[in-house]
Amino acid sequence: MPTLARHERLAGAALAALAFIIVALGFFAVIGEPPLATLLSMAEYAVGDRYSLSETLVKMTPILFCALAAIVPARLGLISVGAEGQFHVGALIGTGMMLWTQPFDGWLLLPLVLLGGAAGGALYGWLPGILRARLSVNETITTLLLNYVGVLMVSAAVYGPWKDPGNLGWPATIAFPDAAVLPQLFGTRVHAGLLLGLLLALCLHVLFRFSRWGQSLDILKGNVRVGRMMGLDYRRHVIIVMALGGALAGLAGIGETSVIQGRLQPGISVGYGLTGFLVAWLAGHNALLAIPVSFLIGGLIAAGDTLQLFNKIPASSATVLQGLMFATALAVPGLIALWRSRRG
Amino acid sequence: MPGRLIQLRGITRRFGSLVANDDVSIEIESGSCLALLGENGAGKSTLMKVLYGAIQPDSGDILIDGRQQQFRGPADAMAVGIGMVFQQFSLVPALTVRENLLLASPRAPWLQVPGAPGLDTVLEVLSRLAPDLDPRSRVADLAVGERQLIELAKVLNLDARTIILDEPTSVLTPAETQRLYGLINEMVADGKAVVMITHKLADVAACADRTAIMRRGKLIHAGPTRDMSRQQMVDSMIGAGSPASASPPPPPDRNVARVVVRELGARTETQQVQGISLEVAPGELLGIAGVVGNGQTVLAEALAGLHPLTAGDVTVDGISVAWRPTPPVPDGRVAHIPEQPMLNAVVPTLDLAANLQMRDIRRRSFWQFGRRGQADLTVRLQAADVRPPEPSRLTGTLSGGNLQKLVLGRELAGEPSLIVACYPTMGLDVAATRTVYRQLFAHLARGASIIWFSEELDDLLEYAHRIAVLRDGRIAGIRNRDQADRAGIGDLMLMHDMARSA
């Protein structure tokens, strides 16, 4: 990717936003909706009132976690697209924890469930991590393939042994008991996971910026050979960032399952993993910037749902818009570089 | 019959503030070999790239057979019979010899099934240059000298009347060099014009009937080679103050070995070394000579503890510094100055401060909230003679000389016992070269042992206390400076070729 100076990056972000608005207007025109009115109602559906805002925050929560899950490996130069699978395996192991411990209903249940979620995701990040570290297998391809396996593992569990017979054939586990669920906030569906996510983003940012670990990642990302000269173990760092990223996505999975869905069932994610990857990229792999960007994308998805409800525009329009936003963001630095070289 | 073929008139080309060619006028004759002589960065390559159409001049004219030419790219130059063989070959290693020639030939047939008409015509020139070369072998598997012949065949296939060779002997064994000299003389006898960019006087003596000398972008002298003495050439090439103004301390009393290499073996996918045994005393400079690709890279990395050993050990002051699966915290005992520093020694995406302080990354406290004083860093950068000494500057923007000084500043800061230096002055200008040597010699005087890889025999003979020759991954022989001469070392480097052709 072309490297840009700081002021160019700022200008680039503004330009990308503008370009995206134009592209989005074009998209609405193509599908035969009044462009400006649709865009404005989307903005309204995202943040217009208390309910819309709370729904945006609900969508934002797993996206933020999945974005962090992509950002941590990216600090080492790894392109992990495995958040979707890690999300599901996190949900799976966390739910397993709940099923296993729920007879002893007590305060320990919630931490165990969360720990299970993190551990499941970590395990599912560790696997492509070890393949990368030991055999140099490209992590992008392995994580993409593992995503499908992760989703199917959840299906196998909820259609099979974990299906609650009380559900009259609906493939889902029993509901999470209250003691295993994160508290919800302000009487909305927003839950404490959001606060945890914000805290983690902040912590990661501080770690990347101000710790020996963050500086080691910078060195290894820039030049593995030099890292070795300085006594840094690339393989160990690969495994750590992949597992840590996986743990973050796993937390997203168990949070979404326990609080929002209430039980493990198919369709717990609407592509949060891939969306998180997009957010990570848009945020330039900066953990702090991931917060506003995931808020923005969360709003886009929440508005897409509402748009389907009231304007009869399919919610998949939000997916198209996400793709277009990603493409625009990728195009802008190149366009600036092109413009710069044309000018001499 | 020599005749005027090409005239370059008043060529000027700037790169930013650097004037690479300053009003250069020169003539190239057919049936003649012109040596274009000069130090690194004198502007020789730029001038020839202008003639080859790869660089457009800011001002000046190119005349061929008296007609003015406008080259928009190499294709235009090739069309009027100008071909160039670069130092970095433009061959595709994964393709075969034949495929590489087909690629470069405008007459290559579209259908390339075995037996197709025209498939073998591209091989005709090569079969004269190198009758033994199998056109089906992959270029990646060939020796550097063989690759150069293919590159030359490519140019000759284009019916070039003018052939420009960029530092053609820098990567060749002495035997290959001799063969190339013969070839150049043949081409000249054939009536072609040959221009040889070089900084070696041996090349000039062997085949150039005319010599042009450049310094700092200007043409200093041009005329028949026989009119100049060797000393005159050196003087006009380098100007006042040659890099030889630094000299190493005398060889130490070698009773104790500080660095002991015992039966060392190591291998990569392309190179291997085995049975390497060396001892280096404190204050001793051991030079490693050899043609590139005989195992230098893997040996250097093995010595610096950066590559796993298949056998043997390396100890410094009795402590093993060999590779370990989990990298140990660096203790500053071994300094490593790798070849191609931008690729191997720094993180170009980080600033100078980060690269300068990198050695203590494992020993830092976990939290790094307070940054070290900028003033302190500026002083360290100034001490290392890095220009400009701005700690927050991006390392990727440094020039070669400043980059190498940054690496030396970092690697030599800990008073290392062993310094492994690979081609530390390659591509540097005279001033930077001098700084590098002066720093290395200072550490030598302090008692450090230095293992120095170089492909410049003359430099090795001048500075190294002993010279070991690396050939086919083994030490072919070790000579003290007082018993070593060019021919003897050359023989050691060469034997491999004689053995193979025997």
Next chain:
Amino acid sequence: MDEATLILIAGWVAAILRSATPLLFVTLGETLSQRVGIINLGIEGEMLAGACFGFAAAATTGDPLLGLIAGGAAGVVLSMVHAGLCIGLGANQFGSGLAVWMIGLGITSFYGRAFVGGQVDASGSLGGSWLGDSPVLAQLLDNLSWTALAAVLLVLLAGFLLYRTRTGLAWRTVGEAPEAARAAGLSVPRIQVSGVLLGGFLAGVGGAVLSVDYTQTWAQEMTKGRGLVAVGLVIVARWNPYLVLPTVLVFGGAEAAVTRLQAGGFVLSSHVLASLPYIIALLVVVGAYAWGRRGSGMPEGLKGVFAVRGS
């Protein structure tokens, strides 16, 4: 070997080839794209677009051939986005591929809703009276449509073009050494764009074969990562079009074999079965790295995309 066994084997081969045909197109497309140095993860979206718009065209016109052409065209359109981003603007290839995938995913679920549950007629079978009365051939060809034949022929044609023509030499050079290609007077961007668009076309056709010819129906996200499986199989096939054929067939065969295990009384959850393609693809990719010396046969130009600096 008696005739009954032969008929059984012919049936197997036909079944494997039939189910592997879409993947054959897509893997070949990705191979060509990577041969010119461009990794295209967007191939998943391109395949999906091919399946969706190919099905739409076939269902509307009733002509399966038109469906395949429309599918190919849809693949080309999406691959143009990828080409523009990576080649025109120097964007990261993985990022751009994922953007294209997302766009394909969104657009197909947006426009494909109208066609969910629709049906098309299969394209013609290869069998027929011209076969004579060999039951083995009949078993083989009756179960195959001409798309399978086309896929096999295309693989051979691509191999021939790549290794035996000047055009192929130029493509390989661009993928191996863009600098050398430039020095040889080739236009690197133009050849790379050709490779990506051709790859997109083949992926689109592959998707259309899946929906029009194989399942004869359209469902959202019906490719289910087959395009990404293809990206993995390219590594196993060592970027060699000729090897794409055996690789895809062995992959399809392994899939079919496990499915047969179940028929033999070995009970597997349908979800485990559904995850087999990914697990098998993963295993073969890991195997290719573990035993094939890492990334062997990989075009040099790709190494910068795949590898971390200095590792």
